[in-house]
Amino acid sequence: MLLLHGKGFTLxxxxxxxxxxARAYELDREPLAVDPGRLVxxxxxxxxxLKPPMVMSRSLMGERSEWQAVPGLANLADEIVAISKHPAxxxxxxxxxxxxxxxxxxxxxxxVAVSPASENVDPxxxxxxxxxxxxxxDLGGPGYPSALALEALANxxxxxxxxxDLLLFDPAxxxxxxxxxxxxxxxxxxxxxxxxxx
Amino acid sequence: MWLYFPPRQTSQGTDRxxxxxxxxxxxxxxxxxxxxxxxxxxxxxxxxxxxxxxQRRCFLAASSSGVAxxxxxxxxxxxxxxxxxxxxxxxxxxxxELWAVVPSGIMGIGLDDxxxxxxxxxxxxxxxxxxxx
Numbered sequence: 070m071l072l073l074h075g076k077g078f079t080l081x082x083x084x085x086x087x088x089x090x091a092r093a094y095e096l097d098r099e100p101l102a103v104d105p106g107r108l109v110x111x112x113x114x115x116x117x118x119l120k121p122p123m124v125m126s127r128s129l130m131g132e133r134s135e136w137q138a139v140p141g142l143a144n145l146a147d148e149i150v151a152i153s154k155h156p157a158x159x160x161x162x163x164x165x166x167x168x169x170x171x172x173x174x175x176x177x178x179x180x181v182a183v184s185p186a187s188e189n190v191d192p193x194x195x196x197x198x199x200x201x202x203x204x205x206x207d208l209g210g211p212g213y214p215s216a217l218a219l220e221a222l223a224n225x226x227x228x229x230x231x232x233x234d235l236l237l238f239d240p241a242x243x244x245x246x247x248x249x250x251x252x253x254x255x256x257x258x259x260x261x262x263x264x265x266x267x
Numbered sequence: 268m269w270l271y272f273p274p275r276q277t278s279q280g281t282d283r284x285x286x287x288x289x290x291x292x293x294x295x296x297x298x299x300x301x302x303x304x305x306x307x308x309x310x311x312x313x314x315x316x317x318x319x320x321x322q323r324r325c326f327l328a329a330s331s332s333g334v335a336x337x338x339x340x341x342x343x344x345x346x347x348x349x350x351x352x353x354x355x356x357x358x359x360x361x362x363x364e365l366w367a368v369v370p371s372g373i374m375g376i377g378l379d380d381x382x383x384x385x386x387x388x389x390x391x392x393x394x395x396x397x398x399x400x
Contacts, residue, residue, distance in 0.1 A: 220268075222298075226298075228268060235270075237298065251298075251300070253296065253300050259272050259276060259288060260272070260273060260276050261270050261271060261272045261273075262270070262271045262273075262316070263268060263269065263270050263271070264268065264269045264271075264316060264317065264318055265268050265269070265318075266268065266269065266318050266319065266320045266321075
């Protein structure tokens with residue numbers, strides 16, 4: 070079974086040995102991640118409709134189905150850039166931005182000057198574990214808001230690109246709160262794309 | 268996991284030497300950071316890639332160029348499909364199937380069958396740049 074999406078948010082289910090059995094699903098929003106094994110699609114709520122965005126899922130089983138908010142993954146970030154779920158894992162990962170107005174000390178101890186032009190943008194990494202519990206982390210770090218990318222792995226961990234760094238996050242590694250496990254050496258300095266094995 | 272470094276880029280960052288990277292490179296790395304294999308991908312800037320380490324291969328696609336296969340065991344790049352239009356190509360993976368979808372209606376071609384599809388794919392010589400490049 071293969072799921073793919075294209076223009077008009079049409080999701081196609083193709084089975085190479087049975088092309089006549091192809092099925093098409095019309096979706097009203099762009100799917101950002103698919104789980105072929107369980108026929109579940111992940112997407113965002115309409116950004117004009119709801120802010121901050123909400124991660125939603127929809128099952129493709131049955132004749133009709135509705136989008137439902139993914140419990141715990143709502144209102145995590147002001148902007149979501151990636152959702153990833155490996156078919157062999159139950160862990161759903163999301164990557165987004167949190168916008169914060171920079172605060173600087175004012176003329177008196179009680180005054181706080183807010184400068185809208187110097188907004189801080191922090192990358193947010195979150196995952197929904199197999200029990201349905203959500204965990205969110207502020208990745209922070211200077212330069213990190215650029216070039217964010219995310220790939221979920223079969224063992225439940227995830228690879229995240231922040232700027233030129235490639236980081237491995239593993240929910241089983243909780244020392245210090247952040248499940249950061251490993252940074253791959255020798256990558257920084259060159260632009261690159263990454264993918265997990267198919 | 269797989270890393271793809273596009274061609275024609277200069278390294279960035281503090282205290283890093285200026286290194287011109289004329290050709291692209293695809294690299295297989297395990298989760299411990301050990302390099303398992305690499306292959307030069309020439310001067311075409313690919314927009315998508317899908318790795319299949321069990322068969323030591325990686326498929327790469329570039330609109331207006333086509334689909335190429337990087338053989339990590341032989342360290343060879345072979346063009347499987349040549350395209351001279353700007354129509355987008357999609358490489359898609361799922362359930363141990365690898366497909367290239369070309370935008371002529373809804374059409375999927377198993378990547379294993381690309382070289383066998385008459386009129387669609389023409390195997391090219393190793394590393395041959397596509398027309399117009």
